[in-house]
Amino acid sequence: MTNREGADGAAAREARGPRPDRVVFGVAGALALLFVGWGVVDATSLASVTGTLLEGLIRAGGWGFSLAALGFVVFALWLAFSRYGRIRLGGDDERPAFRTSSWVAMMFSAGMGIGLMFYGVAEPLAFYTQPPPASVPPGDEVEALRTAMATSLFHWTLHPWAIYAVVGLAIAYSTFRKGRRQLISSAFVPLIGPGLADGWLGRLIDIVAIFATVFGSAASLGLGALQIGGGLEATGLVGSVGNAVLVPMIIVLTAAFVLSAVSGIARGIQWLSNINMVLAALLALFVFVLGPTVLILDLLQTGLSAYVSEFFEMAGRSEATGGQAMLDWLSNWTIFYWAWWISWTPFVGMFLAKISRGRTIRQFIGGVILVPSAVSLVWFAVFGGAAIYQQKTGLDPAAAGTEQQLFAVLAQYPAATVTGLLVMVLVAIFFVSGADAASIVTGTLSQRGTDEPQRWVVIFWGTMMGAVAVVMLLVGGEDALKGLESLTILVAAPFVVIMVFLCVALARDLRRDPQVTREDRGSRLVEEAVGAGTRRYGDYFTLRIAAVPGARPRHRDGNGVASRSGDGVGTTDGA
Incomplete structure (x- = not known):
């Protein structure tokens, strides 16, 4: 081979980007294929095994999810208010990469589009009609309303965004401040050393992160398909929605976000995503103006005050406070949410890290936690308030299925068919615009942190997300939502442990930060x-x-x- 041929070959390999890590991609890919194959061949036995595992995990380790989630909130707020809050995610004199207004808008777009659309009505309505066990005296509608709003905000404000902030901060600090690879495992260098971080232990961490992302995104895809199916049924476009409709729908959505991730239309999807945020705001304004406006305004204050006053009571819910009924309720709601947020952290955390270069730790945590929490407060007050008002007046939207309750509420407003179609479009674009990024993140994790993973790798992981979503629905049987919840909790459990140690690694990194050591040395010299x-x-x-x-x-x-x-x-x- 001539020198010129060797140089041309090296240039071609560099243009294609780094090869996938054989261990990370091979092991994670093989396990994902094994899971999908099992679900397709024998969904019944898979459902039986996952059901047994879930029951044992909830009973023996459900407390771990709740305690860890509260710990992440405390850790994030401590970092924001400590002396570490002044450290920049980059050089000491580096300025933020994006203007504050653009940064806030992008954080919102990375948030919980599908979740807010699916649960914005369903959750407050469920807690109002059937409050958490041992929380509301029978017949006390006022306390039921307060508990419904407080519990909804408990699930959608501080906790999820603190969970995202911890992982996003660790990645941003490790990448921009320390110059390491853009990997979850790289943030563990101060705890396990560069040898293990680049070796078998680091690869194990990245494999677990890939699995969490795949199953978390698949759960969102399943929820999106369920709600679109509910909309088709509610608007009369389809008589009855089952797996025969949901599976093809998942295939179409999967093809859409994979195409978005590997082709030139990604910018178009981003443009649609920005329009989506405007349309979602207009839908909320529509319900606010034509709905029970005074009640909604009251709920903004009532919900916030109830959330603050009952925070620790809600955080302390366990089998000890409500018996088996409370344990079942926590499995269906709180623990599922913590697992869902945790499974999304590799994707959302990496996205937040990329757009936050140049911010201080205090700015990062404040923006990541406060802005989306405020959006969630307004959203649940508007849609939850409208649903509860209709329930109190006898319209009974709670009688509809969970995936149809938003459409049942909108049916009482003008242009119900138009708004119903709008919701389905919003859900589809929210998912496509988020899942294409999730498939790229899994590609990044399996190609040693590259910003632009190879197309075939992105296509593989995107296809796996769709296939896993189908299996999750099959495992759930008639109760498809239960299948999504069960598998999400099981897969997120190992990543909870990783996140706990990630906090330890980040704290150790921050203690050795040059800015901190200079301040300590300066104080010592002056003294x-x-x-x-x-x-x-x-x-x-x-x-x-x-x-x-x-x-x-x-x-x-x-x-x-x-x-x-x-x-x-x-x-x-x-x-």
Whole structure:
């Protein structure tokens, strides 16, 4: 081979990007194919095994999900208010990559589009008609309303976004401050060392992260298909929706987001996604203006105050406080939510990291937690308030299936068919615009952190998400939603452990940050200088800053962190 041929081959390989990690991609891909094959060949036995595993996990480890979720909230808020909050995700003098308005808009687009559409009506309505066990005296409608709003906000505000913030912050700090690869495993370097992070343990971490992303995205795809199917049935376009309709629908949605991820239409999808946010806001405004406006405004205040006052009571719900009924309720609602959010953290965390370069830790956590939480408060007040008002007046939207309740509420407003079709379009685009990014993230994790994974890798993982979503529906049988919930909880369980250790690794990294060590050293030097001056001159001395003779000028390392070969010293002079 000539030198020119060798150079051309190297250039071609570089243009194609790095090859997939054989261990990460091979093991994760084989396990995903094995799961899909099992579900297709014998969904009944898979459902039996997952049901047994889920029952054992909830009874023995359900408390772990609740405790870990609360711990992530405390950890994120502690970082924001601690001295680490001033550290930038990048160089010391680096400015944010995006304007604040654009940054906030992108955070909203990465949020919970399908979840808010699916549960915006269903959750407050469910908690109003059937409150959590041992939480509301029978017949007390006022307390039922407060509990419904408080519990909905408990599931959709601080907890999920703190979970996202922890992973996003760890990735952003590791990538932009330390210059490591864009991988979950790279953030573990301060805890396990670079050898293990690049070795078998790091690969195991990335494999678990891939699985969490695939199953979390598949659960969202399943929810989206269920709601679109419910809309087709509610608007009379389809008589009855079952797997014969849902499976082809999942195939179409999968093809759409895979095409978006690997072709030039991704920018078009992003443009549609921005329009989607505007349409969602207009839909909320439509319900607010034509619905029970005064009640909705009251719920903004009532819901927020109830959430704050009952926060720790809701966080303490367990089998000990409500017996088997409470354990079953937690499995269907709270634990499922924590597992769902945790399964989305590799995707959402990496997205948040990419758009937050140059922000301080305090800005990052404040923006990531507060802005989406405010959106969730408004959304649940509008749609939950409208649903509860209709329930109180005898229209009974709760009688509809969970996936049809939003359409049942909209049926009482003008242009019900138009708004019903709008909801279906919103759900489809929300999913496509998020799942294409999720398939790219799984490609990134299986190709050692590259920004642009190879197309065939993205296609493979996108196809796996669709196939897993189909299997989840098959496992659920007649109760398809139950199948989505069960498998999401099981797959998210290992990643909970990874996230706990990720917090430890991030804290260790921050303690060694150059800015922190400079501040500590500066404080120590000043303290020593003041002590020396006091001993020598009493209260009559001044501090003078002078460079060490022969010191060279300041320079910056690859992370943008300032340093110098010599250091200035503080000297004491008698007054």
